[in-house]
Amino acid sequence: MDKRIVVTRTVPESALEVLRQVGDVHVCPQDRPLTAPELREAVRGAHAIVAMLHDRIDADLVAAAGPQLQVVANVAVGYDNIDVPAVTGRGVIVANTPGVLVDATADLAIGLLLMVTRRLGEGERLLRARQPWTFHLGFMVGTGLQGKTLGIVGLGDIGQAVARRARAFGMSVAYTGRRRAAAEVEAELDARFLPQDELLRTADVVSLHCPLTEQTRHLIDEAALAAMKPTAFLINTSRGPVVDERALAKALQEGQIGGAALDVFEREPEVEPALLDLDNVVVVPHLGSATTETRTAMAELAARNVAAVLTGAEPPTQVRP
Numbered sequence: 314m315d316k317r318i319v320v321t322r323t324v325p326e327s328a329l330e331v332l333r334q335v336g337d338v339h340v341c342p343q344d345r346p347l348t349a350p351e352l353r354e355a356v357r358g359a360h361a362i363v364a365m366l367h368d369r370i371d372a373d374l375v376a377a378a379g380p381q382l383q384v385v386a387n388v389a390v391g392y393d394n395i396d397v398p399a400v401t402g403r404g405v406i407v408a409n410t411p412g413v414l415v416d417a418t419a420d421l422a423i424g425l426l427l428m429v430t431r432r433l434g435e436g437e438r439l440l441r442a443r444q445p446w447t448f449h450l451g452f453m454v455g456t457g458l459q460g461k462t463l464g465i466v467g468l469g470d471i472g473q474a475v476a477r478r479a480r481a482f483g484m485s486v487a488y489t490g491r492r493r494a495a496a497e498v499e500a501e502l503d504a505r506f507l508p509q510d511e512l513l514r515t516a517d518v519v520s521l522h523c524p525l526t527e528q529t530r531h532l533i534d535e536a537a538l539a540a541m542k543p544t545a546f547l548i549n550t551s552r553g554p555v556v557d558e559r560a561l562a563k564a565l566q567e568g569q570i571g572g573a574a575l576d577v578f579e580r581e582p583e584v585e586p587a588l589l590d591l592d593n594v595v596v597v598p599h600l601g602s603a604t605t606e607t608r609t610a611m612a613e614l615a616a617r618n619v620a621a622v623l624t625g626a627e628p629p630t631q632v633r634p
């Protein structure tokens with residue numbers, strides 16, 4: 314009997330081709346985030362699940378799938394949607410898609426950095442609103458990056474790629490995180506390790522590149538925002554709940570920081586309404602990895618993870634509990 318592979322949402326054809334070679338592929342027809350009951354129903358009898366970051370995968374879901382389930386392949390590098398100990402504890406392999414989205418996400422972080430520091434969203438809104446304007450020296454001036462400090466929270470692959478780009482803009486790099494980067498990485502990026510409170514106090518731009526865990530949930534809370542410079546900018550391309558969004562809106566309203574640019578949201582896809590009223594906030598809808606090349610590579614990697622497990626091979630990018 315063919316192995317049943319459930320794909321919770323449409324993926325590129327090239328990934329489906331890989332999956333079809335190892336099983337019977339069912340793509341959920343809804344093409345939207347499934348409700349929990351829909352997801353439970355969809356995965357019944359699955360040997361493999363290709364999941365999206367909005368699918369909650371936990372012990373109940375594994376039980377709903379049945380004892381034949383072998384692998385959950387997330388089409389994302391982040392896997393905070395998966396209760397990894399619960400799933401792996403039931404003998405199911407979990408895989409993610411690291412590596413392939415590093416450049417796209419770092420590019421987006423720099424795009425957001427430029428947008429918020431140079432007020433590009435504001436300028437665009439002004440023209441689209443057909444407002445009158447003329448060039449003058451004080452008109453819509455922003456903040457230059459040269460000589461400023463980028464404070465990176467989490468110097469993993471994406472954090473490093475952002476640091477490399479920022480150095481090309483003449484910024485210096487400081488970072489914080491659970492552990493120090495390798496000496497070669499620090500040397501290449503000329504990156505200084507700082508305790509988190511010092512990084513928040515001294516950085517001109519704070520960019521978040523840590524995974525969402527119980528330790529990083531609301532890492533940027535009222536106290537962290539109060540510690541930042543009143544001119545500093547916050548960039549978030551990691552996961553929404555790393556920032557306490559209500560505290561952020563309040564800090565921005567009160568002028569405690571200079572601005573924020575967000576790709577991810579605490580209650581995604583909802584955006585804290587107060588943020589949308591602020592001119593010094595840039596918001597985009599979780600586009601970090603959104604290039605055709607990257608999304609295709611992510612789906613293909615997820616498919617290769619499934620194919621490996623279903624054929625008894627080592628998956629290329631397994632998540633270890």
Ligand code: DGY
Pocket residue numbers: 366388389390391392414551601602
């Ligand atoms: C991820 O992979 O975790 C991103 O958030 C989406 O590409």
